[in-house]
Amino acid sequence: GAVVSQHPSWVICKSGTSVKIECRSLDFQATTMFWYRQFPKQSLMLMATSNEGSKATYEQGVEKDKFLINHASLTLSTLTVTSAHPEDSSFYICSAASGSNYGYTFGSGTRLTVV
Amino acid sequence: GENVEQHPSTLSVQEGDSAVIKCTYSDSASNYFPWYKQELGKGPQLIIDIRSNVGEKKDQRIAVTLNKTAKHFSLHITETQPEDSAVYFCAASKNFGNEKLTFGTGTRLTIIP
Numbered sequence: 464g465a466v467v468s469q470h471p472s473w474v475i476c477k478s479g480t481s482v483k484i485e486c487r488s489l490d491f492q493a494t495t496m497f498w499y500r501q502f503p504k505q506s507l508m509l510m511a512t513s514n515e516g517s518k519a520t521y522e523q524g525v526e527k528d529k530f531l532i533n534h535a536s537l538t539l540s541t542l543t544v545t546s547a548h549p550e551d552s553s554f555y556i557c558s559a560a561s562g563s564n565y566g567y568t569f570g571s572g573t574r575l576t577v578v
Numbered sequence: 579g580e581n582v583e584q585h586p587s588t589l590s591v592q593e594g595d596s597a598v599i600k601c602t603y604s605d606s607a608s609n610y611f612p613w614y615k616q617e618l619g620k621g622p623q624l625i626i627d628i629r630s631n632v633g634e635k636k637d638q639r640i641a642v643t644l645n646k647t648a649k650h651f652s653l654h655i656t657e658t659q660p661e662d663s664a665v666y667f668c669a670a671s672k673n674f675g676n677e678k679l680t681f682g683t684g685t686r687l688t689i690i691p
Contacts (some may be wrong), residue, residue, distance in 0.1 A: 469621070494676075495675075495676065497678055497679070505683075505684075506667060506681045506682065506683050506684050507622070507667065507681045508681075509678050509679075509680075512678055554619075556621050556622070558679070560675045560676065561675060562674075562675045562676055563674055563675050563676075564675070565675065566612075566624075566627075566674055566675045567612070567624075567671075567675060567679060569614075569621040569622050569623070569624075570621050571620055571621045572619070572620060572621045574619065
């Protein structure tokens with residue numbers, strides 16, 4: 464079946480630094496990548512949608528200059544949290560989609576803690 | 579945009595009993611309705627899904643029903659086991675695999691041994 468690898472699984476960074484999270488589709492080509500953020504005991508909230516080779520589309524209220532999304536290939540998308548602050552601490556989850564072939568496949572998530 | 583409501587937020591059932599979780603959606607254009615199980619510290623795992631041209635789907639102990647007219651769909655788990663304890667999310671999309679999923683608020687299911 465479709466597999467999505469997300470790394471790192473957890474990261475601790477200092478306030479003001481940047482962190483990059485990778486999401487790879489291992490056995491299929493992901494035409495679309497979705498990035499979600501999940502706070503403790505809450506639901507998944509979509510941050511942005513990216514299509515390979517195009518600029519990401521951000522949801523209302525998500526700062527595009529703070530959360531940089533790159534989808535340079537059909538198997539890799541990255542989310543970079545720039546100038547991280549403690550309020551950015553959350554669980555970030557990617558989801559790769561490939562139209563009607565594979566639907567949505569989720570990564571295992573990245574726990575970001577900003578200290 | 580789409581809004582998905584989910585009830586109850588918490589549910590405790592005795593092992594062996596059935597559990598039912600309900601969701602309603604607002605956008606009549608939505609046509610794909612998956613259910614996910616999420617364990618602590620992990621990404622969501624698809625457990626069952628249904629398309630708008632089907633009213634019911636079953637996979638062993640798990641079933642999903644869809645009422646398009648009322649815009650609601652439900653997850654049914656029979657013969658519950660301790661390993662069913664997790665958080666369950668419903669979701670909706672207008673175009674399978676191409677458009678975003680909108681998630682419900684989640685249900686924390688606890689199976690009491």
